[in-house]
Amino acid sequence: MFRILKKSLSTGVVTTGYPKGQDPAPEGFRGRPEVDFEKCTGCKVCSEACPSGAISYEDDLEEGVRRWRLSYAGCLFCGACEEQCPYGAITLSQFYEMASRNKEDLSVTATFRLGSCSHCGQYYETEREIQRARKEGSHRCR
Amino acid sequence: MKPNGRFSAPEKKVPIVAARSGWQPLVPLHNPLSMVKAHKSCASTIDNGSQTMDREMIKLQRVEQNLEAIEKSLEELGARLSERIGKIFGRSLHIREVDSGSCNACEWEITALSNPVYDLERFGIYFVASPRHADVLLVTGPVTRNLQTALLKTYEATPEPKLVIAVGACACSGGLFHEGYASAGGVDKVLPVDIYIPGCPPRPQAILQGLLLAMDKMDQKMRKQEFAEES
Numbered sequence: 432m433f434r435i436l437k438k439s440l441s442t443g444v445v446t447t448g449y450p451k452g453q454d455p456a457p458e459g460f461r462g463r464p465e466v467d468f469e470k471c472t473g474c475k476v477c478s479e480a481c482p483s484g485a486i487s488y489e490d491d492l493e494e495g496v497r498r499w500r501l502s503y504a505g506c507l508f509c510g511a512c513e514e515q516c517p518y519g520a521i522t523l524s525q526f527y528e529m530a531s532r533n534k535e536d537l538s539v540t541a542t543f544r545l546g547s548c549s550h551c552g553q554y555y556e557t558e559r560e561i562q563r564a565r566k567e568g569s570h571r572c573r
Numbered sequence: 574m575k576p577n578g579r580f581s582a583p584e585k586k587v588p589i590v591a592a593r594s595g596w597q598p599l600v601p602l603h604n605p606l607s608m609v610k611a612h613k614s615c616a617s618t619i620d621n622g623s624q625t626m627d628r629e630m631i632k633l634q635r636v637e638q639n640l641e642a643i644e645k646s647l648e649e650l651g652a653r654l655s656e657r658i659g660k661i662f663g664r665s666l667h668i669r670e671v672d673s674g675s676c677n678a679c680e681w682e683i684t685a686l687s688n689p690v691y692d693l694e695r696f697g698i699y700f701v702a703s704p705r706h707a708d709v710l711l712v713t714g715p716v717t718r719n720l721q722t723a724l725l726k727t728y729e730a731t732p733e734p735k736l737v738i739a740v741g742a743c744a745c746s747g748g749l750f751h752e753g754y755a756s757a758g759g760v761d762k763v764l765p766v767d768i769y770i771p772g773c774p775p776r777p778q779a780i781l782q783g784l785l786l787a788m789d790k791m792d793q794k795m796r797k798q799e800f801a802e803e804s
Contacts (some may be wrong), residue, residue, distance in 0.1 A: 468800045504745035507773040530783030530793040541800040
């Protein structure tokens, strides 16, 4: 018994002081994906890479906009979008305190303007992506 | 492909078992002001001369003032009631954990909450063995068809006022399994959910934050983010 007492005294307090102090996630932890819309061109590669369909997009051909949406409610924090993003616009941060009362608070939405074809006039890709392709002379995305 | 008889999805969705009453702030069922507006429109059709009209209008104004006062007092009452409920739940919370087809990862993290490192009981939060003793249902998994009835029965057995917390990506929105013949696609398709805790699985600290959010001891840190390209 004395041995047990000695051991518990030498161990000390192990309880985390989480709600009062910060308890940062360990290095390499995949937390909330943060999107940098300065870098993002709306090329939809991330939505094709996402295994759970948490990232989705919708082309509105009447208004000529692409509506992109990321829902943290369905995110698996696998990091496929971070790997696949050609511009490094998505990074998985260490943030994990994501509890929310409303599902809408768990979403990120973005609208990008679509560019149209000079021959037939149909919308086919976002203006940002077309500009980038013109600058670099290649079209990286399908 | 047409689904065969045995595994075809049910035609009717299972309705939400019961509307919750206790937790929500008290709201008057009928808006008294709309009734006043209806009266006003009636009064305008009376053409017995301007005097009667004036009298009617003065009467209606009085009624309107009274009703506004009543509405204000009702709002105050509702705020007080919700504050009281918050206080009662804020002291202690009893949790019933419900597995509705989870892969067990979320359960591992929930189990970790009661170890000495996270020590859930220092906040007065306890896990109980029966929904009849519980204030909160901690639901994991995408609600499979096998466990849908069990979940609904558990919800019905929980006394009011009750909260439902969805833990994990599956419970929040169906996760990797989405919707299908075997999966409802999230707890909110079956039950009213009060708090969502995303993560696959969420860290024990994240679950702790959700529980403290339910007790009004912590603030919500997530807000909707919107971006629109400048034209």
